[in-house]
Amino acid sequence: MLVFLGYILGFLGVALFFISGLGLLRMPDTLTRMQAATKASTLGSLLVILAIACFEPDWTFKLIVLAVFILITNPISSSLLAMTTYKRFYKHIYNTSGADALKGEDK
Amino acid sequence: MNLKKVLPLKHILLSILSSALLLSVLGLLMQVKTNLYKNVGDIFLNLNMQTATANAVTSVVTFFRGIDTVGEVTVLFLATSGIALMLSDTQRTCEKVVKQESFILNVGSRLLLSVIVLFGVYIIIHGHLSPGGGFQGGVVIATAFLLLFLANPNMSLSHSILTLGESLSGVAYVLVALIGLFKMNILLGNFLPHPIGEIGELVSGGIIPVIYILVGIKVGSEMSVIVEYFSKEDYYKEVCDA
Amino acid sequence: MIGLLILFTFLAIITVALGAILSKDITQSVMLFMGVGLGSVVLFFIFQAPDVALTEAVIGTGLSTAVFLLGIMHTSQEEMES
Numbered sequence: 536m537l538v539f540l541g542y543i544l545g546f547l548g549v550a551l552f553f554i555s556g557l558g559l560l561r562m563p564d565t566l567t568r569m570q571a572a573t574k575a576s577t578l579g580s581l582l583v584i585l586a587i588a589c590f591e592p593d594w595t596f597k598l599i600v601l602a603v604f605i606l607i608t609n610p611i612s613s614s615l616l617a618m619t620t621y622k623r624f625y626k627h628i629y630n631t632s633g634a635d636a637l638k639g640e641d642k
Numbered sequence: 643m644n645l646k647k648v649l650p651l652k653h654i655l656l657s658i659l660s661s662a663l664l665l666s667v668l669g670l671l672m673q674v675k676t677n678l679y680k681n682v683g684d685i686f687l688n689l690n691m692q693t694a695t696a697n698a699v700t701s702v703v704t705f706f707r708g709i710d711t712v713g714e715v716t717v718l719f720l721a722t723s724g725i726a727l728m729l730s731d732t733q734r735t736c737e738k739v740v741k742q743e744s745f746i747l748n749v750g751s752r753l754l755l756s757v758i759v760l761f762g763v764y765i766i767i768h769g770h771l772s773p774g775g776g777f778q779g780g781v782v783i784a785t786a787f788l789l790l791f792l793a794n795p796n797m798s799l800s801h802s803i804l805t806l807g808e809s810l811s812g813v814a815y816v817l818v819a820l821i822g823l824f825k826m827n828i829l830l831g832n833f834l835p836h837p838i839g840e841i842g843e844l845v846s847g848g849i850i851p852v853i854y855i856l857v858g859i860k861v862g863s864e865m866s867v868i869v870e871y872f873s874k875e876d877y878y879k880e881v882c883d884a
Numbered sequence: 885m886i887g888l889l890i891l892f893t894f895l896a897i898i899t900v901a902l903g904a905i906l907s908k909d910i911t912q913s914v915m916l917f918m919g920v921g922l923g924s925v926v927l928f929f930i931f932q933a934p935d936v937a938l939t940e941a942v943i944g945t946g947l948s949t950a951v952f953l954l955g956i957m958h959t960s961q962e963e964m965e966s
Contacts, residue, residue, distance in 0.1 A: 604757070611750040618744070653906065660898050668891070699935050765938075773934035781942045788950055865947070872954045 541589030548582030551575050564628055565620045573613035580605050694836040695770045695847040703775065704853050708830035711853075712819065714777075715812065715860060722864045729871040744793075751793035758786035766858035770847040776857025783858075784865030791873040799870055804863040811859040818849055818856070890930060897923035914952045921945040 558571025581602055588598045621628070621637060686702060693701040703711055766779030790797055822831030836848035845851075897920055904916035921944030928937035 604754075607750060607753060611746055615744060615747055653902075656905075657902070660902070664894055664898060667894070671887075671890070774938050775935070778935075778938045778942055781939075781947060785942065785946050785950075788947070869947075869950075872951055 537589045537592070541586045544582050544589060545586035548579045548586060551579035551582065555579060565624065566617060566628060569613060569616050569620070573609055573616075577605060577609045580609075691838060693832055693847065693850065694838055694841055695850055696842040697770055697772065699773075700770045700775060700847075700850060700854075704850050705830060705832065708819070708853075711857070712815070715815065715857065718861065718864055719808075719812065722868055725868050725871055747793045751789050755786050755790055758789070759783055762786065762858075762862070766854055767851070768844070769854040769858075770850045771842060771844070776854040777861050779854075779858045780861030780863075781865055783862040784869050787866045788869045788873065791870060795874070798874075799866060801867070804867055808860050808863040811856040811863075815853065815856045815860070818853060822849070886930065890927070893923050893926050893930070897927070910956060911953070914949060914956065917952075918945050918949045921948075 552575070555571055555575035558575065559568055562568040562571055584598050584602050584605075588595050686706060687698055689706070690698050690701050693705045695701050762779045762782035764779075765774040765782060766776055769775035769779065787799070819830045822833050823829045825831060825833040830849075830853075832848040832850070834848035834852075836846060840846045900916050900919040900923065904913045904920065907913040907916060921940055924944065925937050925941045928934075928940060
């Protein structure tokens with residue numbers, strides 16, 4: 536039963552990785568590509584880690600440490616990439632809606 | 643579409659050469675048989691009882707080929723001295739300028755620093771039981787400091803403490819080797835008690851954990867100094883020119 | 885099964901190394917070189933040399949990439965700001 540759940544979670548994680556790779560190839564500019572590469576792959580890694588925890592219940596503690604590491608590093612790096620892109624390459628951002636929540640900040 | 647323009651002849655030749663190399667390596671791999679190991683490795687495994695570690699690679703590195711490890715530590719020390727000689731500049735007086743830094747990056751790097759340093763210390767202390775040892779653990783600690791320097795350019799290490807730790811651990815390593823020479827008639831002889839019964843315990847293996855801790859302190863401080871010189875160079879240039 | 889994994893790892897290493905040689909952008913080349921190190925970590929681990937694999941993982945993919953990138957950053961500063 537647990538192994539079956541593991542297969543489902545692993546399949547979902549790999550599907551998210553696939554979507555993330557597809558977005559990396561198809562998105563128009565840096566910010567959207569970065570969002571596809573970081574957000575989807577964070578959730579994908581967490582799902583794959585959950586799947587491994589279902590296959591091997593003895594490894595749960597080490598896998599929790601891994602998951603916490605991914606949860607710390609991935610959002611920090613993606614937020615820094617986004618801020619740097621916004622500050623340095625503002626003119627090249629693909630902005631069709633015209634919204635700009637960080638308008639007051641210096642660019 | 644001209645094929646010659648897309649793929650020049652040099653690249654095609656390179657690909658053919660690398661695939662031939664791959665095939666030859668695979669052919670060699672196919673011929674390896676598992677019962678051909680009656681050679682130096684077996685002798686070392688039998689002699690492993692003299693040093694009483696759970697990890698045979700560790701006995702090779704610190705006991706049978708211990709003099710090589712002394713040489714490696716010396717080479718690393720010379721490399722650090724050369725880099726310090728090239729990159730250090732004594733006339734930097736403008737390092738008090740505070741550069742703007744990101745809050746998220748600062749907090750995140752400090753959060754990760756403790757975890758990475760703990761992992762490096764684990765690798766050093768468990769060097770005689772599991773893969774790893776002084777060199778690898780020391781470099782892991784240095785990468786933690788690299789993260790800190792990249793995140794926060796105003797950070798600086800205390801060079802006097804680092805130099806003291808590095809030289810003291812180097813002197814202690816040579817002293818341990820010489821005590822082994824006097825007591826056991828072998829350089830780096832294992833003069834501490836290491837009964838066969840407790841192979842695999844954390845406190846076992848005689849002088850081998852001691853040597854790994856000393857090498858870990860030495861390599862960690864040397865690599866941290868190298869990383870600091872490399873990552874600070876740019877920052878000093880920017881701040882001093884402005 | 886393990887032979888297939890070894891074969892795929894070899895192929896991946898050769899592909900990434902060719903990409904690192906042929907790439908025009910030097911930063912991209914350094915990143916692909918890190919991929920070569922990552923593939924050799926897997927190979928060392930398969931061939932039962934975990935000590936070498938750990939050393940390669942720390943030095944080959946961690947420190948040497950950082951030192952390469954810092955060197956590129958120092959030498960091409962004017963180019964980056966223009």
